[in-house]
Amino acid sequence: MSTETSLERILVPVFELNEQSRLLVEFASLLARDRKGELVVLHVILVPEGESLSKAARDASTLRQQLDAFLREYQLNAVTVQTEVRVAYEIWSAIWETVTQKQIDTLILDWDHRERPGIQELLEEHLTSPPCNVVLVRPAEPLLKKGWKQVRRILLAVRATPESVLTLRVATLLASAVGGFITYLHVIEPGQEALESELLAAYLPVLRNLPFVSRSVTTHGDIAESILEEATRHDVLIMGAPTRIFHKGAWSGSILDHVLQEYSGTLIVVKQRVLAPDIEEAPHVQTSWRERPVSVVVDKWFAENTFHSREFADIEQLVALKERQNLTISLGLPALNEEETVGKVITTIKTALMEQFPLLDEIVLIDSGSVDYTREIAMDLGIPVYIHQELLTRYGAYHGKGEALWKSLYVLNGDLIAWIDTDIKNIHPRFVYGILGPLLREPRIQYVKGFYRRPLKEGEKLIAGGGGRVTELTARPLLNLFFPELSGLIQPLSGEYAGRREVLERIPFFTGYGVETGMLIDILTRYGLQAIAQSDLLERIHHNQPLPSLSKMAFAIIQVVVRRLEERHKIRLLEDVNKTMNLIRYERGRYYLETVEIIEHERPPIVTLPEYRKRRGLPLETEVAKKPT
Numbered sequence: 001m002s003t004e005t006s007l008e009r010i011l012v013p014v015f016e017l018n019e020q021s022r023l024l025v026e027f028a029s030l031l032a033r034d035r036k037g038e039l040v041v042l043h044v045i046l047v048p049e050g051e052s053l054s055k056a057a058r059d060a061s062t063l064r065q066q067l068d069a070f071l072r073e074y075q076l077n078a079v080t081v082q083t084e085v086r087v088a089y090e091i092w093s094a095i096w097e098t099v100t101q102k103q104i105d106t107l108i109l110d111w112d113h114r115e116r117p118g119i120q121e122l123l124e125e126h127l128t129s130p131p132c133n134v135v136l137v138r139p140a141e142p143l144l145k146k147g148w149k150q151v152r153r154i155l156l157a158v159r160a161t162p163e164s165v166l167t168l169r170v171a172t173l174l175a176s177a178v179g180g181f182i183t184y185l186h187v188i189e190p191g192q193e194a195l196e197s198e199l200l201a202a203y204l205p206v207l208r209n210l211p212f213v214s215r216s217v218t219t220h221g222d223i224a225e226s227i228l229e230e231a232t233r234h235d236v237l238i239m240g241a242p243t244r245i246f247h248k249g250a251w252s253g254s255i256l257d258h259v260l261q262e263y264s265g266t267l268i269v270v271k272q273r274v275l276a277p278d279i280e281e282a283p284h285v286q287t288s289w290r291e292r293p294v295s296v297v298v299d300k301w302f303a304e305n306t307f308h309s310r311e312f313a314d315i316e317q318l319v320a321l322k323e324r325q326n327l328t329i330s331l332g333l334p335a336l337n338e339e340e341t342v343g344k345v346i347t348t349i350k351t352a353l354m355e356q357f358p359l360l361d362e363i364v365l366i367d368s369g370s371v372d373y374t375r376e377i378a379m380d381l382g383i384p385v386y387i388h389q390e391l392l393t394r395y396g397a398y399h400g401k402g403e404a405l406w407k408s409l410y411v412l413n414g415d416l417i418a419w420i421d422t423d424i425k426n427i428h429p430r431f432v433y434g435i436l437g438p439l440l441r442e443p444r445i446q447y448v449k450g451f452y453r454r455p456l457k458e459g460e461k462l463i464a465g466g467g468g469r470v471t472e473l474t475a476r477p478l479l480n481l482f483f484p485e486l487s488g489l490i491q492p493l494s495g496e497y498a499g500r501r502e503v504l505e506r507i508p509f510f511t512g513y514g515v516e517t518g519m520l521i522d523i524l525t526r527y528g529l530q531a532i533a534q535s536d537l538l539e540r541i542h543h544n545q546p547l548p549s550l551s552k553m554a555f556a557i558i559q560v561v562v563r564r565l566e567e568r569h570k571i572r573l574l575e576d577v578n579k580t581m582n583l584i585r586y587e588r589g590r591y592y593l594e595t596v597e598i599i600e601h602e603r604p605p606i607v608t609l610p611e612y613r614k615r616r617g618l619p620l621e622t623e624v625a626k627k628p629t
Contacts, residue, residue, distance in 0.1 A: 008037040011104040011132075013044060013095055017070045020110055023139050025071065026148055028108045029081075030177035031170065038080045040102050043067055044094040045087045056087040092126045104132050111136035111269070132273050133166055134241075140266040142235075151178045151266075155234040157185045157227045164240060165295075167270045171238045172300060175212035183215040183234065187226045209297045209485060209529040211444070224258040231263055241271035294484045297529060302488040305438075305445070305533040309430040312437025315357040321440040328361045330414030331432060333383075334404045335365055338422040339372040345420070345427045346381045352429040359433065365422075366408040368401070374422075386411050392611060398601050402515030406603045409505055410612055416440075417504060420450075421495035425541040435498040438533045446503045446531035447523050449489060449516075450496035452540040468493075474554040475517060478561045483521055485529045492520055493557075496537060503527060505607040513553040514560030514600045521564050552598055555581050559600045 012028045014021040025041055032039050043063055045056045067083045084102075088094035099107060107130070127134055142150070156171040158164050175182050219226045231237045239259070256269065312318055322329060331349065335342055346363065353359040365378040365385045375385045388404040389397040391411065397403065405419060416439055420431050435448045454468045471493050479486045486492065493516050503523060510518040523532060562573050582593045606612050613620055 008032070009040070009103060009105045010037060010108060011040045011042060011095070011098055011102065011106070012108045013042045013091075014067075015043075015110070017066060019144055020139065021070075023143060023147065024108060024110050024137060027137055027174075030148060031106075031108075031173045038082065040082045040084055040098065040104065041067065041071060042084045042086065042095070042098050044091050045085065046091060047087055047089055049089050053087045053089075060085045060087055096131065099132050106133040106135060108135045108137065111138045111267075127271065130271060130273050134271045134273075135170060136269045136271075138260075138267040138269075140264060143266045148174075148178055151235045152180045153234040153236075154180050154182045155185055155227075155231050155237045156182050157187065157230075157237065157239040166272045167238055167240045170268065170270055172210060172212060174236070174238075176300075180212065180235075181214040182210070182212050183217060183230065184213055185227065185230050186216075186218045187223045188218065188220045209301075211530055224255045224262075227255075227259060228262050231259075231265060234265070236266045236268060237263060238268045238270065241269060298485060298488045301485075301529050301532075305530070306488075307434075307438050307448075307533060307535040309434030309437070309535055309537050312433045312441075313430070315353065315359055315429070315433055318433060318437060318440055319357050319359050322359065325440070327416055327440075328414045329359060329416045329418065329436060330412040331360050331363045332405070332408040332412055332417060332419045333363065333365045333378075333422050334368065334401050334408070334419060335370060335374050335378075335422040336368040336401075337370045337372045337374060339370075339374050339377060340423075341425055341427070342374050342422045343377045343381065345422050345424060346378060346383055348427045349420075349429060349432055350381065350383075353432055359436070361414055362412070364408065364412055366404045366411075368399070368404050384411075392609070394611075395603075395609075398511040400512030400515070402509050402513075402518075402600075403511040403603070405515060406509035406511070406606060409501075409606045410609075410615065415501055416498060417501055418498035419496070426539065428538075431496050431537055431540075434535045434537045435496055438535060439498060439500065442533070444530060445533045446527055447499040447519070447533070448497060449492065449520075449532070449534045450494045450537045451489075451491040451534050452494070452537040454491075454540055470550050470553050470557065474557055478558065479517075479520075482561060482565055483524065485524055486520055486532075489520070489532075489534055491534075492516060496540075499523075503531070505612070506605045508605055509603045510556075510560055511601040511603060512598070513556035517557050517560045518564070518600075518602075521560075551583065552581065552596065555598050556600050559598070563600070563602070 010028045010032050012024055014024065028039050031037070045059055045063065047053050047056050064083060064085045067085065071081055071083065084098060086094040086098065095107070098104065151174070154171055154175055156167060158167060171182050174180065217230060227237070227239065259267070333342070333345065349360070350363060354363065363383050365375070365383050367375050367385060367387050369387065369389060378385050388407045391407040409417070416436060418432055418436055424431060431450065435450050438445045438448045468491060471491055475492050476487070479489070479492060507519060507522040507526065509515055520532070559579065566573050579599045580595055580597050582595055585592050585594050607618070610620055
């Protein structure tokens, strides 16, 4: 089985090939489509007890053909669909057999009391502790006539139960598929304030990152009446199975009974598969489900905000998008002693993205004090060159890539700004158009990170996947621990990224190795997860750093994460003495310590500098302006 809240393999038993079955299959396909899932449509032929099952062979053959034709009529080609016809003496044995053999994550059932008055007894008998997730759908008359596409307003009623994460996933997938909007309703019952407040605290950060949540409502009082009152203004009501954590008779309860009797709209009831075999294990389950709401957001973000550079290989189309939006694009090249590779980087990108196709309006080299021929090579190729130590001299100069990036905002002119490193040995235009493409295609996206395979070079040999050691050993573990919304980023430290000027100019920049980590955290905090995307740039071959350098890089990244944690929790964790690091050195048969100072200085948002505002034609005083540090 997959994880508890997975919806990747969905089973839909259909009892008749009619309009109601069509609605159920269509609903299942909407949920599976978002995750490129697999849909199994099951029809069970019941054989009277005592008769040979083989007698149903002809009926099974006929029904398979009818079922295939039924599904072809509705063109469910957006997901992988399997049809299954089983012959059995009892319907539930056939359903559970299919769940086991097909490794089903979620079972979707038609739940119509009018047609099947005995369904409640079946639920109590067979679905109290289901081996997979269960979603019951009771369609209303308008839905039968117009289908799911007419759904716009979805009410998500959530309480502190294990079903909360799954109901959120179902609501989000439905809203995404039909273009609807979710109202999040949280009802606090007297005596349950502590538990419900904990749920609300876990969900609020998640809701801010869900684009389909248009309202959030919290009320106190009678749960059923509160749900019914709010549901009258919505097309669909989604709620969890009425259970206090886990207990027998999990499908019964006064809340659901009351809603069923009084609510005439489309109702969807969700129950998460039970992991604990008995009540004694419930406390373990009870503590674990509260940690998971963020995974719903990250999973959805990864599916929708992970791009591939080949999607944007039609550069002419990107130019048309750029011109249609009246945008200008700048490429900044931060460099320090890169004479070996900088010429090929400039020539490749300039030829493809300025001369053959006018995607870029300018390429600028931002040098950090090279002592080789890096600057001369760039100037010979017609590229403007700036030395970051000579820019904005009033504010001094720090060492580090982050300082160069911050000051490059002052001299770059584009509405969209891309940066790539200048040590790329296998340079290709995709390193630029791959990170600009999502910004040109999706106005909601504000910042794009590149990712790629990074082989590690040992002598003359390349070890596939050996690079990115600081990413995997420091950056991603820290982000997973403290900023889990960013846990879906494959390479948060990559040197290829692009963003909109109005975002980049309003966030601070750390001056050294921690600049990429700080940018991600600050964009997440200010603009939300949906503003960030990532793009697959295939493979990147470059200079691999020795371990002592990687150690310093990791030390700087940890400083940045700690700084942001200090701001979040309003406490001081890092003293000045912590900003020196003892490096282990070895020479001539002896070890010794070398103490180095590694300080991640923080530059303010550059839009707060009067020089920048004057250069950009902005008013000198605004609500975001403050004295720079």
